[in-house]
Amino acid sequence: MSAQLLLKDRPQLVSKQALPLKKADIAKDFQAVLSQYARAFDAGSTLLIEGEACKAVFVQMDGWMHLSKSLEGGQTQIIEFVLPGDVIDASSADGSTASGTLETLTCGRVSVVPRHIWTALLRERVELHRFAQRMDAARQARLVERMLRLGKGSAEMRVAYALIEFLMRLDGGGVRPQSRFRIPLTQQQLGDYLGLSSVHICRTLRRMVRNDVLDVRDHMEVQINDMDALVALSGLDRQAFRKAIVTRQF
Amino acid sequence: MSAQLLLKDRPQLVSKQALPLKKADIAKDFQAVLSQYARAFDAGSTLLIEGEACKAVFVQMDGWMHLSKSLEGGQTQIIEFVLPGDVIDASSADGSTASGTLETLTCGRVSVVPRHIWTALLRERVELHRFAQRMDAARQARLVERMLRLGKGSAEMRVAYALIEFLMRLDGGGVRPQSRFRIPLTQQQLGDYLGLSSVHICRTLRRMVRNDVLDVRDHMEVQINDMDALVALSGLDRQAFRKAIVTRQF
């Protein structure tokens, strides 16, 4: 896996991703707590298994992960991708077991904060609590937006949606999105995210390339050529989307 | 719409639903706040429209509602059903606009608590805060469980899942679920929940009836005959499910 390379050849993006929270606005003790529990990970490791004990909150610092859930038949659905800056609490309603399986897609760093520490942090820092709430609302909005398309949308709509979601999350909801970015996913994984087979992901991407909407180079390096067309395909209201889906401001 | 009837002819269920929180455990001021903001609603009214202002939290006291989201083409996906005892905060990441459209399915009562009041309540009552967190985790678990099936499951699996979800939510996660219950939904609405056409919902239910898994009488009165078969169809682990999906204990 060329995860290292993946991140290495876009240094400006990486640095932006690695510190999505504005340093100046965050108390030093928060940063200290995060780095205290920080650990590095490789691509392809499993951090959490569905149903097993989980008493920590994950704050992603660098790299990609995904949280997934499976049917007994081996069918896997990716619930969400975890990008730098994301906070994920994978515990289920009982508060102590993991609601899904957490696996890394690239190498990177994550801060694994024990729940009671995290809770205490939130309690004593109101602005952090509010930030966490907004992050959570944004996460939920993405989940719902995708569910809408799983239920009612075509393959083309789902893929277009996912690309725009990645695009916007990667550049932190900036006003001028990059039109070129790399997704550290196989088509199989993208399919598991969108409820499609890898074969159909491939065909759908090919069709978009044929229609000059975008280009795809080696292993999911995407270049958007016609953003308006992509947005139209996705069925998104661009304004509303940016507001609802992305939260990176502390 | 015979919503009134719907609720009237199963009094024992209604009374259980109407007060899912154990009264004894809840401070009187909480109950007081809820009743202060309580209002009745009819079947078929719209309480909230996607994108419009929303500065309140809804605590369902009696009756059913649903929260939905639409594609411009008029395609609607029901995000969740709101049952008595549910707390729903429909605000999006910006904290002030509704993330979906909230409509009532039956008549009933709901407490519309202004957000700042709700927030204050949670802050001063730790156990209420924890309860709200568990409710939210359970809601999320249901969402994810359904998304897994939207992405990877057959129509039969989705319908079986939904029936079991309703069953367990209606009897509050009790150990001995009722095998007979009424769902105040049209097949169209159930389809909008599961990403299926109403026609296919009908066919799927008919097949289950033919296979002696269940019976359906007038307008969605369901009688489960073979719970094991239904659970098998749903792809659920029953134990794990009850724990993760339902939260009614305060």
Place this chain on the structure above:
DNA sequence: CGTCTCATTGATCCGCCTCAATAGCTGTGG
């Protein structure tokens, strides 16, 4: 009794899945 809504059933169609074969790329060992 006419209307309206909803469930039911049949017929047909199509989007996506599955299976299968090929090709390209990467890493590995001889």
Place this chain on the structure above:
DNA sequence: CCACAGCTATTGAGGCGGATCAATGAGACG
């Protein structure tokens, strides 16, 4: 250096699950 294996993308062929269209019941209601 080549040969090989492993993995992913690509493309074709064929099949199926569920959508769509359409017609008929069947209650509920005015």
